[in-house]
C-alpha cells in the first residue's frame with residue numbers, strides 16, 4: 001500500500017521524540033492535532049509505550065492513511081482510530097460521558113504556519129478545553145521571535161508560504177502566546193530545535209488565588 005509520506009516528519013521525528021521523552025511522565029493520554037501522514041503518531045507511540053495516542057486530522061483522506069499506518073505498525077492497542085478533527089470546529093468531537101475528553105498532552109507539529117491565523121485561535125481554544133488540569137500543549141515548528149534575528153532559511157520559507165497562500169506564514173511566538181493567554185494558557189518552555197524550529201510547551205496559567 002502506498003501511504004502518504006513526509007520527509008520532514010521522518011527527519012524531525014527523533015529529535016522531537018527525545019524532547020518528549022525528557023518532558024513527559026512514563027504514561028498518559030495524548031491527543032495529536034494535524035497528524036498528517038501519521039508518521040509522528042506511529043513513531044511516538046512506538047517509543048512512548050506508556051502513552052495512549054489519539055491521532056486526528058482535518059483531511060479525511062489522511063485519516064484513513066493514519067489508520068492504515070498504525071495498523072501496519074501493529075499499534076492499534078495504543079493508538080486509537082484517527083479522528084476527523086478540524087481545529088476550527090466550535091466544539092471538538094471528543095467527548096467522554098457528554099463532557100470534553102481531557103488529555104495529558106496535546107501535540108501539534110507544523111500546523112500554525114501552514115494555515116490561516118484563526119487556526120491558532122482554534123488550537124488554543126480547543127487545547128484549553130481538552131487539556132487535563134496539569135496537561136501540556138506542545139507545539140513544534142518555525143516561529144519568528146521579537147528581538148531574535150530570523151534565520152535566512154526561515155525568511156525564505158516564510159516568503160514561500162505567503163506566496164503560496166497570503167493567509168499563511170510563520171507566526172510570531174509573542175502573538176501565539178497572546179492568543180494562548182486569551183484562553184488561559186501560558187508559554188512555559190521553549191526549546192531550540194534543529195533546522196530553525198522551536199518546540200514550545202504551553203500549560204494552564206496558575207489560578208490567581
Ligand SMILES: C[S@@+](CC[C@H](N)C(=O)[O-])C[C@H]1O[C@@H](n2cnc3c(N)ncnc32)[C@H](O)[C@@H]1O
Nearest residue numbers: 009034035036058059085086087088109110115
Ligand atoms: C504541514 S502538515 C503537518 C503534518 C504533521 N503534523 C507533521 O508535522 O508532519 C499540516 C497538516 O495540518 C492539517 N490541517 C490544516 N488545517 C487544519 C485544521 N484547521 N485543523 C486540523 N488540521 C489541519 C493538514 O491537513 C496537514 O495534514
